[in-house]
Amino acid sequence: MNITTIIELENQEVEQMANAKFIFSQEQIHESIIETCVSGFESVENGEIIESDDAMQKVFDVLREKGLIPSTVEDFSFEMPSCERFKKATQTEEDMPQKVILSFSY
Numbered sequence: 001m002n003i004t005t006i007i008e009l010e011n012q013e014v015e016q017m018a019n020a021k022f023i024f025s026q027e028q029i030h031e032s033i034i035e036t037c038v039s040g041f042e043s044v045e046n047g048e049i050i051e052s053d054d055a056m057q058k059v060f061d062v063l064r065e066k067g068l069i070p071s072t073v074e075d076f077s078f079e080m081p082s083c084e085r086f087k088k089a090t091q092t093e094e095d096m097p098q099k100v101i102l103s104f105s106y
Contacts, residue, residue: 002105007063009100017062018055019044038080052080060102069104076104 015021020041027035041050056078063069069076079101 004103004105005069006101006103007068009059009102011100014055014059014100015041015044017059018050019058020050020055023049056100056102060104063102070106073104073106076102078102 011022018041020043022038023040023042024036025039027037029035038052040052041055042048043050056076060069060076064071064073
């Protein structure tokens with residue numbers, strides 16, 4: 001039997017655990033619709049670009065250290081915010097998708 005656990009994290013929680021800020025990208029789909037997604041992270045310490053896989057590995061490791069993920073779990077998956085949005089004249093931080101899903105089975 002496999003037990004699957006899903007952990008839903010706010011963007012701020014992910015950024016804090018990864019010690020990095022989200023880098024959002026936007027692609028014009030239609031005149032009034034854009035797609036917003038995470039293209040990576042920027043390190044708070046030195047400004048280096050961090051791949052999403054590496055940043056989420058840090059988040060996974062922090063959650064495992066805190067005991068929220070059993071120490072026997074080695075593999076995980078994640079979903080980053082990505083959605084179609086109606087275009088506004090100006091995009092604000094509140095307009096960015098705000099959830100990250102991390103899941104694992106054991």
